[in-house]
Amino acid sequence: MPTGNLSVTTFVIASIIKIAIVLWVLLTAVAYTVWLERKVVGHIQNRWGPTRVGPFGLLQPLADGLKFIFKEDLTPPYVHKFLYILAPMLALSMSLIAICLIPFGNSVNIAGMNIPLQITDTNIALLIILGITSIAVYGVALAGWSSNSKYSLLGGLRASAQMISYEVALGLSLVGVLILCGTFSLHGIVEAQTGTWFGFIPKWNIFKGQFIAFFIYIMAAYAETNRIPFDLPEAETELVAGYHTEYSSMKFAMFFMAEYSNMVTVACLASILFLGGWTGPVFGPPILHALLPIFWFALRVLFFIFVYIWVRGTLPRFRYDQLMSFAWKFLLPLAIANVMITALVVALRS
Amino acid sequence: MLHLALFLIFGVIAVVGAINLIAQTHPINSALSLVVVMGSLAAEYLLLGAEFLGAIQVIVYAGAIMVLFVFTIMLLNAGAEEQTRGSKVAIIIGIPGMVIGSVAVAWALIRAHTGAEVPVGSLYGSAQGIGHLLFRDFLLPFEITSVLILIAIMGAVVLARRES
Amino acid sequence: MVPISYYLVLSAILFACGVLGFLIKRNVITIFMSIELMLNAVNLSFVAFASYWQALSGQVFVFFVMVVAAAEAAVGLAIIIAVFRTRQTLNPDRVNLLKL
Amino acid sequence: MIPSTDYIRLLPELILIVFGLLVMLIEPLLGEHNNRKGLGAIALMGAVLSILASFYQTGYEGAAFFDMIHVDTFSIFFHVLIGLIAAVVILASFEYLNLQQIRYGEYYGLILLSSVGMMLMSSAVELVLIFIALEISSIGTYILAGFRRNAPISIESSMKYFLLGSFATAFFLYGVALMFGATGSTSVYTIATTLAQGATPLAYVGIALMFVGLGFKVASAPFHIWTPDVYEGAPAPVVAFMSTGPKAAAFAVLLRVLFATEAPGWFWLIWASAVLSMTLGNIGALVQNNVKRLLAYSSIAQAGYILVAFAAAKDIGISAVIFYAAAYAAMNVGAFAVASHLANVGEKYVTLDDYAGLGRRAPGLAAVLTIFMLSLIGIPVTGGFLAKFYVFQAAMQSHLTGLVIIGVINSAVAAYYYLRVIVYMYMREPQRDVPVLKMPFALGVSLAACLAATIYLGVLPGRILDYAMASARVLVR
């Protein structure tokens, strides 16, 4: 939707440029997240991780990518062909669409034009992201079903059950934030977190009493992205590789990318919702004014991704029943309690 | 113009999806067709300015209800449906009834003065607006809905639980 | 600029599709999906009429319909699972202990 | 802020919700081997308290929650009626649950919570709330129908009920949508003022579609096909509940929707549906051998009689509907309570042959069932007689001679199959050995209550009739 002082043409052009940049950054980030993961896990396990391809193995992602592209693309017999192909595309495209709604910073002035650092800003961005992530379940579920393999099916079943279950807790954990900020717009949420108490405690939501919500969100997000300790849908010891057992080559790469880009999205959201987004000390020349928020934001995202990897290297996998009861019997009541307390406090204060 | 084009595109998608829902024999195809219908309806809602509803439509319908359907289909490993003859009552009463009903609705719609064109988003269904209504005028239904959901949860547990 | 009646006609068509599906489909889950399709069609009508009357209450109604549909889906699928467990079929013609 | 009187106007529902939750919360706290019969007592207490609360409401009539509900004579009447039905059904279930190994907590919880829906249906004046309440009561009963989980027919009946019920709900909703389109409002009284300025075709079709939806709920023809199957498969006390409670509530909604809105163009719909219901119900019942199916067809026919009163219209017709709903509840709950007791473990004994010789084996039970049957036929001294008489009289008052003739002929035909039950009980020799359990105290109390209500309505209907008349006047204003 044309906004501010931009004409339609410039809006379209700016959008295309933004999309290109964001996608490029995202895909690179995804690639290097994989590298980072291998590296960090390696160090946690007293290994080196990738070292051969490029300095510190920095070119490893490139090699991986090449390998994916040139692998033979196998389609097993007896699969439901249409859905089998659709599933990874669905998964990847949903995760890419989600990132479009994430703002990376305030708007910047380029050549007299006020361009927001975000592909789309809507009033209900958060809702749309929730909607898209809920659609993403189809990718996993359909992959599991269409492969016509029992491992895949079980993985798909687990994935969809798990994602639905944790989505409830995830959604509820956001309600506290929404009550505090009073908007669905991610931009608005960040703006509501600017400023500090006593000059040094930032007014982030996590410090406004949403730390329980924050932890619920983190845990639910791990489950939503099928990460350890909630990676039962692809638990290799039981299910070979879960829903993507039968996938290979680029189709497998799509799932892979979808998973990591989801991680990035989730990390971005966590930063925006709980840690103040791109807020931070801004100083120096105008160029720094423009870049520093992006830097602060990237820092937070990086932190979350690191935690992801850290957790993966540390924690064992849950059992399936533990996973479910954890969601319904622990996270959900906790989230509801958090919502109620937050609402009560807000109501009493006003 | 753009509005009409978008309406037509999503409308056609919705109708095709609906027909596909009936035409497909495998439930999972039907389910996905329905998801398509729901998605295009979400777009229609946006065209009508109901932005909150559009999002909720995707989250609740496509993202929750239909996932449940797909989940159930997978769980039961339901195959393509058998072509049995079906209930005679349904055919004898249902089809003529449907025809009569459609004619009646069509007649009513033709006679109703709803040809008015309403500009895009003239009624802006923002989250705030709906929220205000929900927590004021529609407070009681909103609260009572919790009873409904409680019953549904309880029922689902009771019915689907395996007897020891 | 799209006349409201276009939306209503679309809604009516979808509703009719739902009814037809309910009548001719021979799988309980698909039959249930047809019902969901009908509810969706109704929702579109509500939103269109809400625009027509400039009354937000029509949209609120849709909100409630969705909640109810979700509750219905939970119960309905549980029932279907239970039926499948006892009868090993989803064909309503074979679920015939009670003659219709 | 919401004034505190609003909560009083919602008090019966609130009490039911609290007790419904209480029952469900207490059950898991009891150990595996503890006696769970106390749960029934708690549920009963909830129902009774809500009835008392309904009586208490008489001092607090008026609208509440931003005109969502109206508490008036009409709604209080239905509140009390539904509360009584729930209480009696709970009483009648004490032994049954034990016998059929049904879990107590959920059962009582569902009964109480779906009663909340029914009560709200009778007081709601906003289609949104009516819809939600309708769904609460419907979904509750869908689940209850499948509660005999080790019996495939029970879950099958639940499925049929669910599918057709939701189908009907969709029609109801479409009707509401068109009504909203015709008037721009979903509030019954706003709709009334808009419609008073002239109705569009949309309103006609809307009313027709809403009637289709509600017709399913009250099991009136041609929307009745689910009834026999569902009633046969569902647990007998649940059938007692769902053949009366939701039906009464749906009739209340129908009354509000048709009369309070002064909606146009439904007369012939109702007329045709009444004739069809009576005829198809009675003809269907003639050949039934299963008592629950027989009663199911009978309930279709009874819905037809009530619709006759609808056609009669205005205050006298409305009061006839209200009175009939009460009488019908008394006799039908009673009949199903007896059936549930005789059905024994696994509902094995539900055919007429199993009732043969009951007059000798269990004279008391047989006598009670006889009275309920006589009431269903419409024999004097019972509520059924006066109810039917009142209905036909109302129709005659509105010069619907044709409808009355069809109705009275139907009620004469109906005598045959009700009589068959009596004939089997007293005049046939038993074919096989059918054990009759000792009558538990709670069931005895519930039967006595139904019996007392049936006779009371048949002999001293004055107070209830006056009350029904007052309710009717409130409704048409």
Place this chain on the structure above:
Amino acid sequence: MNTAVIHPFILSLVTFVPLGGGLLLLAFPRRDRDIKVFALVVSILTFILSLHLPVHFVPGQAGFQFEVNAQWITSPNIHYHMGVDGFSMWLVLLTTFLTPLCVMMSWRSVHGPVKEFFILLLILESAMIGVFVSLDLFLFYFFWEATLIPMALLIGVYGHERRIYAAVKFFLYTMIASVFMLAGILWLYAHTGSFDFTVIQHAIQSGSLQLGSASKWLFLGFFIAFAVKVPMFPFHTWLPDAHVEAPTAGSVLLAGVMLKMGTYGMLRFNLGLFPEEAHRNAPWIVALAIIGIIFGALVAMVQPNMKKLIAYSSVSHLGFVVLGIFSFTTAGIVGAEFVMLAHGVSTGALFTLAGMLYDRRHTYEISEFGGLATSMPVYSTFFLVTTLASIGLPLLNGFVGEFLVLSGAFRANHIYGILGATGVIWSACYMLWMYQRVFYGTFRNNANRALVDVNARERATLWPLVAAALIMGVAPLIWTRAIEPAAQAFVSNDNTAAHMLPGTPATRSRAAQASLELHESQVSGQ
């Protein structure tokens, strides 16, 4: 003691004492003897109470006596309105007279639960009395329907082999027919706002209620209900079945009282409310009645079964009643009423006697008997008297009624009289032939040799019946005194109606006319 105090309550008492007794019986322990004694006491008490009616009845007074009228239900406007005139009073007495006898004759012959039998019997008595004393149409219908169930149960539970078929047939026939009456009643209420018989009658007579084309249907609605109950010729098929299968007491009450509910209804409602229609329809009704007389007699003649024979004879006798009613003459109507009473007594006696035979031999087949006069002389004597009474021998009760009916019929139309009179001859044929086959000749069956004659209880049952038959034959004036004014009221109402020119808007009863004249004279006098 001033017995007038009791006047407003006497009808309620008579009606509800048996019901109260029946309800008390519910609480009784299952000791059969106590139950029987109690039932007997209650029914005799009712009879004694009902004797109050003829004692305090004022024969010359027009209208209803012992009236009680109280609002029962406000909306719809239903009154608890009771009262008797000459017709209904005697029918009440007939009922209360027969019931104790029924209790006595059932002393040993109940096959099934005894307690319920007597409860049903007492409830039935209440309902039947209620039918005769109700003056509110709703109340009338209420009791009318209420008689169905106890009777159906008496037949269905305590009857013989094909009892279920008979009970269901009886129930359905009468039930289906009576709903037409219900429709009629509702129509009348819808147009007058009242169920009260007198109010409606006045409304019709004064012309404030224009029946118009509906009157035909109203007449037919009421008529069908009553015709089935009587039963008139094409509707009679339930009667033989019901009689054959019913226990003795059931047969007695059925023939003795319940059939009279039909003829009473015709008299009270078809004639009372729609005199014009009655006149218009009289030809075919009379034709049916005569067919019933002759057909019933002929069929009775060929019956091999004693009870069936008596049942068909009832069809024949009740034909006389209808003939009398629709002759529209005072003599005919008084005769009709008298035939009702006489038939109640004599047919009751016949069924009682047949029942006694059944108790001994468990069969009703005439061919099984023969020569009983030798083994059971007393019984034979009773039977002979009753047979003669039924045939209509002068000095016995049957004669008076039939004579009056026939004279009335003659006055109306000679053909009616002649055809009706043949019925008397037929009845002599079949009754005497039956008597001859059963009591005279040789023993065809050895079982008959050892039959025991009537015992004391049975005599106690029979004596009142025979005595009543005699008294009614010798002193009919006791009865007709009260009946005649009521009959005259009908005929006079009728005449005004009959003489009215078609198209005249309002009908005025002669009484109304008279009061008008009186009023005018008073005005002019002042």
